[in-house]
Amino acid sequence: MELISLTIDGQTVQACKGSTVLEASREAGVTIPTLCHLADLTPEGSCRVCVVEVEGARGLVTACTYPVSEGMIVRTNTPAIREARKSVVELMLANHPQECLSCQRNIDCELQALASTFGVREIKAEGEQRQFAIDDSNPFIIRDSNKCILCGRCVRVCKEVQCCNTLEWTERGFNTKVAPAFDTDMVDSSNCVFCGTCVSACPVGALTEKPMNGVGKPDKKVKTTCPFCGVGCNYDLNIKDGKLIGVTSNLTSVVNGRLTCVKGRFGTDYVHSPERLTTPLIKKNGKFVEASWEEALDLIATKFKEIKDTYGSDALAAVSSARCVNEENYIMQKFMRAVIGTNNVDHCARICHAPTVAGLAASFGSGAMTNSINEAPQCKVIFLIGGNPTEAHPVIGAKIRQALRNGATLIVADPRRIELAGKAHVWMQLRPGTDIALINGMMRIILKAGWHDQNFINSCTTDFDKMADVIEKYTPEYVEDITGVPKHLLMEAARIYATAERASIFYTLGITEHICGTDNVMSLANLAMLTGNVGKLYSGVNPMRGQNNVQGSCDMGALPNVYSGYQAVTNAAAREKFEKAWGVKLSDKVGLMMPDMFDASIAGKLKAMYVMGEDPIRSDGDAHHVRKGFEHLEFLVVQNIFMTETGKLADVILPAASFAEKDGSFTNCERRVQRVRQAIEPIGNSRPDWQIIRDLSNKMGYPMSYSHPSEIMDEMASLSPMFAGLSFERIDEKGLQWPVPDKEHPGSQYLHVDGKFACGLGVFKAIDHQPPAELPDAEYPFMLTTGRILYHYCLTTAGYSKHLTEYRPEERAMIHPDDAKRLNIADQDYITVTSRRGTVQARAWVTTDVLPGGIWMSFHYHACPTNEVTMGCGDKVTKTYEYKVCAVKVEKTVVQ
Ligand SMILES: Nc1nc2c(c(=O)[nH]1)N[C@H]1C(S)=C(S)[C@@H](COP(=O)(O)OP(=O)(O)OC[C@H]3O[C@@H](n4cnc5c(=O)[nH]c(N)nc54)[C@H](O)[C@@H]3O)O[C@H]1N2
Numbered sequence: 015m016e017l018i019s020l021t022i023d024g025q026t027v028q029a030c031k032g033s034t035v036l037e038a039s040r041e042a043g044v045t046i047p048t049l050c051h052l053a054d055l056t057p058e059g060s061c062r063v064c065v066v067e068v069e070g071a072r073g074l075v076t077a078c079t080y081p082v083s084e085g086m087i088v089r090t091n092t093p094a095i096r097e098a099r100k101s102v103v104e105l106m107l108a109n110h111p112q113e114c115l116s117c118q119r120n121i122d123c124e125l126q127a128l129a130s131t132f133g134v135r136e137i138k139a140e141g142e143q144r145q146f147a148i149d150d151s152n153p154f155i156i157r158d159s160n161k162c163i164l165c166g167r168c169v170r171v172c173k174e175v176q177c178c179n180t181l182e183w184t185e186r187g188f189n190t191k192v193a194p195a196f197d198t199d200m201v202d203s204s205n206c207v208f209c210g211t212c213v214s215a216c217p218v219g220a221l222t223e224k225p226m227n228g229v230g231k232p233d234k235k236v237k238t239t240c241p242f243c244g245v246g247c248n249y250d251l252n253i254k255d256g257k258l259i260g261v262t263s264n265l266t267s268v269v270n271g272r273l274t275c276v277k278g279r280f281g282t283d284y285v286h287s288p289e290r291l292t293t294p295l296i297k298k299n300g301k302f303v304e305a306s307w308e309e310a311l312d313l314i315a316t317k318f319k320e321i322k323d324t325y326g327s328d329a330l331a332a333v334s335s336a337r338c339v340n341e342e343n344y345i346m347q348k349f350m351r352a353v354i355g356t357n358n359v360d361h362c363a364r365i366c367h368a369p370t371v372a373g374l375a376a377s378f379g380s381g382a383m384t385n386s387i388n389e390a391p392q393c394k395v396i397f398l399i400g401g402n403p404t405e406a407h408p409v410i411g412a413k414i415r416q417a418l419r420n421g422a423t424l425i426v427a428d429p430r431r432i433e434l435a436g437k438a439h440v441w442m443q444l445r446p447g448t449d450i451a452l453i454n455g456m457m458r459i460i461l462k463a464g465w466h467d468q469n470f471i472n473s474c475t476t477d478f479d480k481m482a483d484v485i486e487k488y489t490p491e492y493v494e495d496i497t498g499v500p501k502h503l504l505m506e507a508a509r510i511y512a513t514a515e516r517a518s519i520f521y522t523l524g525i526t527e528h529i530c531g532t533d534n535v536m537s538l539a540n541l542a543m544l545t546g547n548v549g550k551l552y553s554g555v556n557p558m559r560g561q562n563n564v565q566g567s568c569d570m571g572a573l574p575n576v577y578s579g580y581q582a583v584t585n586a587a588a589r590e591k592f593e594k595a596w597g598v599k600l601s602d603k604v605g606l607m608m609p610d611m612f613d614a615s616i617a618g619k620l621k622a623m624y625v626m627g628e629d630p631i632r633s634d635g636d637a638h639h640v641r642k643g644f645e646h647l648e649f650l651v652v653q654n655i656f657m658t659e660t661g662k663l664a665d666v667i668l669p670a671a672s673f674a675e676k677d678g679s680f681t682n683c684e685r686r687v688q689r690v691r692q693a694i695e696p697i698g699n700s701r702p703d704w705q706i707i708r709d710l711s712n713k714m715g716y717p718m719s720y721s722h723p724s725e726i727m728d729e730m731a732s733l734s735p736m737f738a739g740l741s742f743e744r745i746d747e748k749g750l751q752w753p754v755p756d757k758e759h760p761g762s763q764y765l766h767v768d769g770k771f772a773c774g775l776g777v778f779k780a781i782d783h784q785p786p787a788e789l790p791d792a793e794y795p796f797m798l799t800t801g802r803i804l805y806h807y808c809l810t811t812a813g814y815s816k817h818l819t820e821y822r823p824e825e826r827a828m829i830h831p832d833d834a835k836r837l838n839i840a841d842q843d844y845i846t847v848t849s850r851r852g853t854v855q856a857r858a859w860v861t862t863d864v865l866p867g868g869i870w871m872s873f874h875y876h877a878c879p880t881n882e883v884t885m886g887c888g889d890k891v892t893k894t895y896e897y898k899v900c901a902v903k904v905e906k907t908v909v910q
C-alpha cells in the first residue's frame with residue numbers, strides 16, 4: 015500500500031493513499047466528531063459535523079469524504095470549525111423534539127452527546143415542527159420520523175450491509191423522511207426482514223427496538239454468541255436488574271459485525287418466558303410432581319444403575335444437544351462412555367448434516383465447511399444449492415447479497431423461488447430429490463467442453479475415471495428429463511461455475527435430507543474437485559451447518575462412532591488414550607444412531623434414554639414411530655429449558671439453564687469456536703447442563719470435579735489433536751477456527767490449502783441418480799417438502815418468543831395456484847395434508863414460488879406437527895430422514 019505524508023494540526027503523519035482525512039486523523043489519534051459517518055458504510059458528508067480546514071480548499075470540507083494527498087495541511091479544531099460544527103448541531107436540534115428524558119435513547123444519543131461536546135445550550139424548537147405518525151406496526155421496531163435527523167445511516171446500512179433496500183428517502187424538503195417504499199409502515203413493506211440493523215445504525219431515537227422483558231438503561235452488556243443458527247453471530251445481551259432486556263450489535267463481532275437477524279436481535283425474549291422449567295419434576299401416578307435436585311438425581315442414578323446391571327450398558331442411550339455448549343456435549347458423551355459404558359450417544363446432526371460429516375470426510379477427509387463466512391462478499395461466483403440462507407442463515411444471506419452488490423454471479427438450484435433465486439443469474443428449479451442428476455449433468459458438460467482442471471485432478475485427486483464413466487450417460491436431455499431443468503440453464507450454470515477463476519458452493523438440507531444425502535454431498539465434492547474449486551480463498555464446498563452448536567456437538571464426539579476430534583471408537587489407539595485419561599474400560603462397539611434407538615426400544619433392547627436439549631417426537635421423521643419408541647422405554651429422562659412433547663413422556667424432567675445463564679463455547683459453521691458468556695443467573699431452580707451431568711456422574715460413583723466449563727475444554731483439548739490449541743483464554747476475543755493443533759496455532763481460515771486434502775488425495779465418487787423413497791401416486795398425488803421460515807426456529811425456543819410468535823403465529827403451507835384452483839382452495843383457507851403416516855392442518859399460501867404438484871411446509875408449529883406426516887426412512891449411510899420428499903394428498907378442510 016502506497017503511503018503519503020500530510021500534516022494534521024501541525025503534526026506530520028503518514029496515511030494510505032486513497033484514504034480520507036477522517037481515516038488519516040483517526041489513525042494518527044486525532045479525534046474528529048462525526049454523525050452521518052459510520053466506518054462500515056460509504057461516506058456521504060451530508061451532516062457536516064466533521065468539517066475541517068484544508069489549506070488551499072475553498073471553505074470547510076467534510077473530513078469523511080475528503081481524500082488525503084501528499085503534503086496536505088489539515089486543521090481540525092480552529093474556532094471557525096468549532097463554530098461551524100456547533101451551528102450544524104443547533105440547526106438539527108431546532109427541528110428535533112426536546113423530550114430527551116422520555117426518549118429510549120436518552121444518554122445513548124449521539125446528537126445529545128455532540129450538543130454537550132459543542133456546548134450547545136437548550137434550543138427552542140423553532141417554527142413549524144414535523145408531525146409524522148409513529149410506525150409501531152410490527153412487534154420489533156418503532157420508527158419515529160419526528161426524531162430523525164436525516165443522517166441517512168439507516169438507509170445506507172439497509173442498502174450496503176443488509177442489502178435489502180427497504181428504507182429509502184421519501185417526500186421532499188421540509189417533509190423529507192426515511193421510510194419503506196411508498197411511505198408504507200414497515201410491516202407492509204414487501205422486503206423488510208426486521209433484522210434491526212437500521213436500529214443499530216440510528217444515532218438518535220428515530221429507530222428503536224420494542225422493549226423485551228423490561229425497559230430502561232441496561233446495568234451491563236455481556237457479549238455472547240447467538241443461540242439460534244450456525245452462523246455464530248456475536249452481540250451484546252443488555253441486562254438490567256438481572257433480566258435480559260434487549261440485544262444490541264457489538265461491532266467487534268468477527269462474523270457479523272453490526273448485522274444480526276430478527277431472531278438474534280428480538281427472539282431471545284424466550285429466556286424469560288413464564289413457561290420455562292424451573293424445578294425438577296418426577297412423574298408419580300402419571301402426573302409430574304415437583305422434586306428437589308437431590309431426589310431427582312438420586313432416582314436417575316438408581317434407575318440407570320439398575321438398568322445397566324440388569325440389561326447391560328447398551329440398554330441405555332443418550333441424545334445430546336446442538337443447542338448446548340461444547341463443554342456440555344463433551345461431558346455428555348463422556349458420561350455415556352465412561353460412566354454408563356456405551357457408545358449410544360447421538361444428536362440432531364443425525365437428522366440434519368450427518369451426510370455432510372460422512373460425505374465430505376469421505377471425499378476430502380474433513381466433514382466441515384471448507385471456507386469462511388466473510389469470504390462470501392468477495393466471491394466472484396456462488397453456487398447455492400438446496401439452501402435458503404435468507405431465512406435459515408440470514409447473515410450469510412446478507413453476505414451473499416453483498417457479493418452480488420460487488421458484482422458476483424449467482425447460480426441457484428432450488429425447487430422453490432427463494433429470495434436468492436429471484437436475484438440469481440441462473441435459477442434451476444429442479445424437482446426435489448434430483449440433485450445427483452443435475453450435478454452429474456453439469457460435470458459432463460464441463461468435461462466435454464474441456465473446462466475441467468486437469469492439473470488439479472492429476473495431482474490432488476484419485477478415482478477420477480470411475481466417476482467420469484458414470485456421468486457419461488447424463489446428457490443434458492437425460493438430465494432435463496429427470497430434473498425438469500431446461501438444458502440451456504444447465505449448460506449456462508456449468509459454464510459459469512467451471513470457467514470462473516474461483517467459485518464457491520454453498521449448500522444445506524436440500525442436499526442432505528434425502529435417502530441419497532451422503533451421495534448428494536459427495537457429488538458436490540466431485541464438482542468442486544473437477545474444476546479445482548477447493549483449497550483456495552473464495553472457493554470451496556460450504557455446508558451451512560444448522561443449529562448454533564451442531565458443528566461443536568459433532569466435534570465433541572456426541573456421535574455413536576467417534577470421541578471428540580473425530581477419533582474412532584473402533585480405533586484401538588484412540589480408545590486406549592481415552593481409557594487412560596478417564597480411568598475406565600471403554601466399549602469398542604459403535605453405538606446406535608438416533609433412528610436406531612427408537613427401533614431398538616420397540617424391539618425391547620433399549621430400556622432407558624437420557625434426552626438433553628432436543629425434542630425427537632416433534633423433530634424426527636414419522637412422529638408415530640418415534641413416540642412408540644419412547645413409550646416402550648422403561649425409563650426416560652428429559653433435560654430441557656421448556657416442556658416438550660418428548661418431555662411429556664418422561665419419568666424425570668430436569669430444568670436446564672439457557673445460553674444466557676451459563677459459560678461455555680459454541681462452534682459455528684465456519685469451525686470458529688466462540689465464547690458463550692453468562693449474563694444472568696439461572697432461572698428459578700434450573701442449572702447449567704454441564705453441572706447436572708457432573709452431579710449425576712458423581713452420584714453414580716464416577717467422580718467429576720469440574721468447577722467451570724473451561725476445565726472441560728482443557729481436558730477435551732488435551733485429548734483431541736485437532737483442537738489441542740483451544741482454551742477459553744485463546745478464544746476470548748475472536749474465537750479460533752479449527753484445526754488448531756497447538757497453543758501457538760492461529761487457526762485455519764480455509765481447509766485443504768493448495769489441494770492438499772486432509773485425507774491426502776481427494777476422492778472422486780461414482781454416483782448415480784436415485785429417486786426419492788416415496789414418490790407421488792394416484793392416492794397421494796402431491797410431493798411434500800419441509801423446511802424453515804425466517805421468523806421461527808426449529809420447534810421449541812422461538813415458540814416462546816412473544817415477538818416472533820406475534821409476527822408469524824401459524825403454519826402457512828405453500829401450494830401452486832393451478833393446484834389450489836383445481837382443489838377449490840383460496841389463499842388463507844385451511845387445508846388438510848395427509849400422508850400414509852398421518853395428517854395435519856395448515857392455512858394455505860397460494861403462490862407460484864412452488865412447483866405445481868408440490869406442497870411446502872415448515873415444521874415449527876405446535877398446532878401443526880408436520881412430522882406426523884413425514885417419513886421415517888433415511889439416508890443409506892447416515893439414516894438422516896428424507897424430510898425433503900414424501901407423498902401426500904391435500905384437501906380443503908371442511909369446517910364443521
Ligand atoms: N429461521 C430459521 N433458521 C434456521 C433454522 C430454523 O428452524 N429457523 N434451523 C437451523 C437448522 S437446524 C438448519 S439444519 C438450517 C437449515 O437451513 P436450510 O437447509 O437452508 O433450510 P430448509 O428450509 O430446510 O431447506 C433449504 C432449501 O432446500 C430446498 N430443497 C428442498 N428439497 C430440495 C432438493 O431436493 N434439492 C435442492 N437443491 N433443494 C431442495 C428447499 O426449497 C429450501 O429452500 O437452518 C438453521 N437456521
Ligand SMILES: Nc1nc2c(c(=O)[nH]1)N[C@H]1C(S)=C(S)[C@@H](COP(=O)(O)OP(=O)(O)OC[C@H]3O[C@@H](n4cnc5c(=O)[nH]c(N)nc54)[C@H](O)[C@@H]3O)O[C@H]1N2
Pocket residue numbers: 335337338362363365366367523527560561626627628629630632633634653654655656658670671672673703800801802807808809810811872873880881884897
Ligand atoms: N419436517 C422436518 N423436520 C425436521 C427438519 C426439517 O427440515 N423438516 N429438520 C431437522 C433438523 S435439521 C434439525 S437440526 C432438527 C431439530 O430438532 P430439535 O433439535 O429437536 O429442535 P430444537 O427445537 O432446536 O430443539 C432443541 C431443544 O433444546 C432446548 N434447549 C434450548 N437451549 C437449551 C439448553 O441450553 N439446554 C437444554 N437442556 N435444552 C435447551 C429447546 O427448548 C428445544 O426443546 O429438526 C429436524 N426436523
Ligand SMILES: [Mo]
Pocket residue numbers: 362365366367560561
Ligand atoms: Mo439442523
